[in-house]
Amino acid sequence: MRRLDFIYIWLAGDFQLVLSVGFIDTPILGSKNNNPRLLSKDFISGGLEYQVNHSHSVLFYNEDFEEMYVGGTNSVLKLDVDDYHIIEKFPLKARGQQQCKEGPCEYVTTVMEKFQDSLFVCGTNGHKPQCWKLFSSVNNQSHEIVESYEGTGISPFVYTQNSVSLTVEGDLYSAAPLDAKGSSLQFRRKAGGRTNVWMYDNWVSEPTFIAASWVKQKEDPDNEKIYIFFREKNTDHSPEADPWISRVARVCKVDGGGSKSFFQNMWTSFLKARLVCGFPEESLYFSRLQDIYVMHAEKWQDTRVYALFTSSWNATAVCIYSIGMIEEIFENSTFKGYDKEIPIPRPGMCVKNSRSLPLATVNMVKYYPEMSDWVHSVHNTAPFYVSSYNYTKIAVDQVKAADQHTYNILFLATDSGKIHKVLEAGSEPFIISETQLVSHSFIQSMKLDSKRKKLVVGFSEKISTMDLQKCQMYHSCEDCVLARDPYCAWMNSGCRPTDLGGIQNLMDGNISMCPSLLRDQNPVNRTKRESLSSLPVDSRTVHTVPQGVPFYLSCPIDSYHAVYTWEHGSLSSPCLQMQSNCLHLIPAMAQENYGSYECLSKEKGYTKRVINYQLTEHHQRTEHNIPAPKTPTERDKTRSRKNDASTIVPPIVWITIGQAVAALRMF
Incomplete structure (x- = not known):
């Protein structure tokens, strides 16, 4: 759950109410180090909901043939890579279930590799590891599953045990326990055309294998190596070790x-x-x-x-x-x-x-x-x-930017279902965005589809796909360049997937190349009259408010690297951050509180007017004309019927101090 960081209500000498609500996983405005610039929930472009949750899942993606397989419990699914619907489902029932004495007698898929002429699938098979060959269909006929190998040493006995696998030129390499207790874990060449070989027991101490990779040497193939990455118990048992x-x-x-x-x-x-x-x-x-x-x-x-x-x-x-x-x-x-x-x-x-x-x-x-x-x-x-952040998985993509240089982008999965998109440009990382794929669910598997620029993420309940070049979320040249997103560049038609002629500055987000008149006019030094006159009339939200009532204004946060302020006449006040909104609270409307309010964001010399409100006084002629306050339920029904800017801009809410306190008690 999202945990409350702090809440306080402060009544100053002039009875102005200040409230501040923060959360430990919400970035502080204006902070750049180790905080995403942008939080987003709309990157998801497709996916698949499972009919039954999977305790463990494995993704296999063959980019050359555009094949995506998901191995779960008792089945393997073949998915369409365009919309991720199920093309075929292959049941894999556990054999010898009567011999299962502990735990569920299920076939949990743990290994999927392209091996020789088929997709090689291995799993727990009710604590008796078994491997299968899944042959591709011929002449539009169904795939065929043929029992092929006894799986001990390739698949673990239970999915929670450590294992790793790799195929190299028709040979299968693997590390998996040789018994149900999880012992005798070592990296072996297990099957294929070459001799089976294994490790000497004293080489490692209680290892946890993470990955194995074959690095090709085209000019000298006989000198090619297979690299194994793992951690092991330290034989130094001193307290400081x-x-x-x-x-x-x-x-x-x-x-x-x-x-x-x-x-x-x-x-x-x-x-x-x-x-x-x-x-x-x-x-x-x-x-x-x-x-x-x-x-x-x-x-x-x-x-x-x-x-x-x-x-x-x-x-x-x-x-x-x-x-x-x-x-x-x-x-x-x-x-x-x-x-x-x-x-x-x-x-x-x-x-x-x-x-x-x-x-x-x-x-x-x-x-x-x-x-x-x-x-x-x-x-x-x-x-x-x-x-x-507690990261659990990593993937890296390469993108050719508008400057024709290639940049690497890291995708880091957190333990609560989020993906951080991190730019590697020089020696300093830059966190472009944070995307919440699901609410606090553990990511089981993750595969990069570099060709289609998508990240495929597996959860127990579903498969989600994240679009890596969602450029339409950047609405101006300055936003597009400040994002330092190598997938996106500013074109005449807007922020689009990177093209040679686009405007982009990945090293420092310099917006000097943007053809914006607002930037050329130096908005920091403009008078209030000039600032207001440059805003379209229909962009201002007008509200009529009686005197004496509490009132607050809300401004959406576009960038967590920006600093937000509220401007009212000659007065400037900082925003009160509440998750993804900036608030300005007026404890009791008085004559000096009427007029224009602008929410400004300032980032790296760029000032943007995010929203503008005009507050006018409401004169109550008789008590009989005063409408009764709407209940929260009635307000929600009214808002749900609206089809205007209120669906985009957070609504203004009339509140009393008592209502504010009651609202805070909900957290």
């Missing part, structure tokens, strides 16, 4: 294990190193790796790893690494705990015939797989982004 250490490990794609006499079917190329995210000068680190997104590049060394970390002090951070920097550690660092001469070939090197490696090299991998040096982020002395 963090209980977790985050790691990156690698194995060679061509690794076929050792000889028959030594290390047969074991990785001969496994090496691991510590991933550092934090402030090294203060010895302050984010040690719990939470999620990974790998942004592949044309030049393999430039491939970027975006890593999401949490800490013991309830903060999260994003650190960015390059594969080139990771390889630098694996190829040049000394080996932790080893002080003798390093054998040749160097342990961890990729060789076509791993069975021919000398015993000394394989022994080094067996007993000293950890690098002495740590892998630092590209920003080295600090994370790219630190926040008090």
Whole structure:
């Protein structure tokens, strides 16, 4: 639930009432660091409501073939990527249900990978993991499900157990427990054309695998590696040591294990190193790796790893690494705990015939797989982004901006169903917007559709899609440029998806290129008469109010990076923020309170008149002409019948001090 931060009512000496209501998850106006510029609830462009809630779901998206699959409980759904309706439903019932002794006997999907000639689906199968091959339809016939593999070591026994999977050139790699207790968790090559290999038990300590990624090297495919990202229990149990250490490990794609006499079917190329995210000068680190997104590049060394970390002090951070920097550690660092001469070939090197490696090299991998040096982020002395929000998942998109440069956009999912859209432009993050997809629901899965510029998000009750280039929400050139949204640029026809001829400034949101007459007239220095005359007559809301009654004005917040003020004659007063509105409260209408009120927002030298009110005095001739105050129910019915600007602009409400106090008690 949204938690109340503070409420107070202050009666000053002149009996003016001031109320302030704030919430810990609502940004403070004018604050820019770690706060979204814009809050939005209208990014959702489609989705699918499940008939039955899923305790766990997996998304699989094949961008090349525009195929979207959702694996849930007892079924896999194929969705249309245009409107996300169900094309086909494939039932996957648990087998051997009579053997289930604990928990629900269901088939909960945990793995979906494109494997060889089919979609490979694995699940819990009532605590007896089972995998299937889902073949594509031929000649418009239905898909066919064929039982294929016993799933132990690929799927966990229950969906809450840790697992990870990856397919590479027809080979399946996975990490999943070998028994119902969740033990023997290690990364293996489990199936395919190459030899099955697995890890040596002493290499990791109670690991939690986060992701695995294959990085291609077109010029040297035999030197390609598979990178494994995980966290493990710290063997240092001293009080000051963090209980977790985050790691990156690698194995060679061509690794076929050792000889028959030594290390047969074991990785001969496994090496691991510590991933550092934090402030090294203060010895302050984010040690719990939470999620990974790998942004592949044309030049393999430039491939970027975006890593999401949490800490013991309830903060999260994003650190960015390059594969080139990771390889630098694996190829040049000394080996932790080893002080003798390093054998040749160097342990961890990729060789076509791993069975021919000398015993000394394989022994080094067996007993000293950890690098002495740590892998630092590209920003080295600090994370790219630190926040008090509890992020759980990350995805990253690339966008070519109007300046023809490519920018990366991070999408960070919170634990309460929100998505933060963060611009990476230079070394400083900029939070473009926050989108509330659902009310306080945990995000189970998230897939980026970069081609269609959509983010697909899975919840227990539904699939939601978020439009990444919702440019029509920026109504002026200044709004469009200040947003620093690489998906959008200002054109003659308005704010539109980025085009070469558009106006855009992603580095600092400089609006100097906007052809706005309002900006050229320097609105900060204009007289009140000039300011009012520039507003269309029909943009002013006129209200007739009797003397002596309390009254408040409401102004919608367009940007949380702006500062809002109310202007009345020569007087200026700050707005009283209440969630997504700025209020101006008049405790009792007097002669000096009538006239014009303007709500102004000021951001980076740009002043915008958001709304204008004209208050005129209402003269009551007789008591018989005074209408009885409407009840809240009657007011709601009246508002629901209106089809005018009141549906866009928050309505003005007559209140008494007692009503204000009663309203506050509702929070």
